[in-house]
């Protein structure tokens with residue numbers, strides 16, 4: 001597949017990871033991987049023009065003990081800017097990159113083929129189009145053809161970004177893997193309902209991202225419902241501090257295997273991060 005041509009952006013860090021794997025003599029999935037990181041400047045006025053460069057974000061992630069992350073643009077949708085930053089990036093964190101999709105984007109296939117994208121990001125609220133609308137078909141179809149997962153923002157705005165709309169999309173696209181961002185919506189009752197929805201529909205193609213969920217007990221309950229193999233740690237940096245959301249996972253007290261899956265193993269597998 002196209003993305004195997006340029007598999008990693010930081011070969012020095014990869015060598016470090018390989019060295020650690022050799023030392024422990026295992027096929028460990030590696031260190032902590034943050035599956036939801038934005039880089040660049042925000043447009044939404046509420047975010048006050050907040051901005052980080054790739055290097056600034058890498059320093060924050062590294063100081064939080066994170067050695068890999070999926071990065072994506074902000075609501076500026078600046079895929080070209082992010083790709084440009086990655087071209088000159090030298091570490092210390094290894095990055096995979098998600099393309100920011102827009103509705104009715106017939107050119108997205110060409111974009112995905114031109115760069116080493118590992119996922120497609122859909123933000124229904126910013127784009128004012130629900131994920132189950134036909135306008136997202138070009139983006140979802142392009143991801144499907146390339147075997148890439150689709151990350152979908154879910155929030156409290158049910159008509160636009162409700163988790164139920166993503167469940168419908170996941171039903172309609174059974175061979176596309178979806179990441180339900182913010183575990184289906186930033187509220188305990190939404191997270192619980194979303195987890196029950198995933199499990200009761202038997203949707204094996206839906207994962208839940210923990211970014212911005214503060215209530216460790218509802219994350220624990222959701223893991224109990226959907227399984228530790230379906231939950232991905234995410235921080236929503238550069239808006240949030242990664243350590244805040246690592247603390248949420250720590251507070252759950254998962255066993256070592258489940259913890260390692262949630263903190264990186266699942267995401268590395270989903271984004272093909274250790275295969276390149």
Ligand SMILES: [Zn+2]
Pocket residue numbers: 036038236
């Ligand atoms: Zn986000």
